[in-house]
Amino acid sequence: MFTSIDHEKFRALRIAHLATRFEELITDEANDELTPEQVFLTAVDDALDQRRAHRVEKLIRAAKFPIPQASVAEINYQEGRGVTPVRMKRYAAHQWSQDPTNLLIISPTGGGKTYLACAIGIAACQNGHTVAYARMDDLARRLIIARSDGIGHQKLLNELSDVDLLIIDDFLTVGIDPEAANDLFAVLANREHRLPTLIASQSGPAYWVEALPDRVAADSIVNRLANNARRLNLGEIDMRRLRADQARAEPAHWE
Template sequence: RADPTNLLIISPTGGGKTYLACAIGIAACHTEHSVHYTRMDDLARQLVIARGDGIGHQNMLNKLSDVDLLIIDDFLTVGIDPNAASDLFSILANRDHRLPTIIVSQSGPAYWVEALPDRIAADSTVNRLASQARTLNLGEVDMRRLRSDQAKTTKGYWE
C-alpha cells in the first residue's frame, strides 16, 4: 500500500501484457498483498448481474474498491454497458490515490474516453486511471507469432 500509482500496460495482441500483469500480481501475492485479476468483459458481466441483488452488488463494489491490487485485463476491448461503466467509475474513484490498479489494454486513454458510454464520466474515469499512472508500452512485437515462428524452425516440428 506504499505506492498507489496505477500502471497502464499497453501493446497489441500477443505483446505479453497479460503475462507481465500476472507476474506483477503473483509478486504482490508473495508479499502478502490481496490481488484481484479480472478481464474487463467478465467484470462488466458480473457487475450487471450483481445489480439484481443490492447487497451483493454493494459488497462486490466494496471488495473491488478495497483489494490491495486490482488488475483489469483486456480493458475496453469490447463495449461496456452504461451501468457497468458507472460501477467501474465508482470502483476507480474509490481506489484513486489510495490503491493501485493495473490496466492491461490494446488501446490507450484517448480511445478509452471515446469507448465509454457517458462522455463526462468517461473523462473522469480515464483521468483517475491515467493522470498519475506509469505507462508501459510494450511495442509492436506479437510474442505469440514470434514463438510460433521460432517453433517452426526447430528440429522435429510438424504441423
C-alpha cells in the first residue's frame, strides 16, 4: 500500500484526504466487485463531501452564531408565529449572494427571532455562503473601538460590507452612538443593490427612524433596510415562556 513517502507527495498535491479514502476503499473486501475506476470515483466523491463539510464548519465558526446548533428543521411552526415549513424551506435554500433583498424578522422579546436568524444563517453557511452575525450593541462597540486604528476600522467596514449575508440581531434594542450610526450607514450603503442584510428586532422601521441619533442618517438607513425587504412577523407568542412551561411539564423536572 502507500508508503510515508507517497503520503508526503499526496500532501504536497493537497489530495491527502482523497488518497486516504482511496486506500480505505481498496482494502475493503466489500469493494472487490468494483472496477478501479468505480473505487477511485467513490473516493473522489467522499473526499469532496469531507472537504465541503469542513468548509461549512469553518463558515459557521467564522459567523459566530450564539446558537450554533440552530436548525430550520427544528423550528416551531405553532399557529400564530407567522412562519410555515414551505416559507422556511425557501429561506434555507436561498442564494443570498445573488439576491440583495433584505429580511426583517420582527417580534417582541422571547419570540424566537434570534433562533430563527441563526437557523437561516446556518442554512446559508451550509449552502456555501459567508455569513457574519452580530448583536447590535456588540457591533456598535466594535465599530467605536476600531476607530482608534484607521486600517483596522476600514478592514472591519469592508468585512461587513462584503459578507454574503450580514445578520444584525437586537437591532436598536438599545441606543446607538452617532459615530456607530455613521458606520452603519456606510456599511448599508455599500451593501445596497449588492448583498442582503438580515435584521432581527423587537421594533419596526417607524421606531428605528426615531431611535437613531441623526434624522437624516436615520431616514437613509431605514430606507435602505426596509424598502427592499421581505418580512417575518413572528406574532405575540413568547417562545421562552412556552419552552419553560414545556420543561416544567416533563416528569424529570424539579424546582
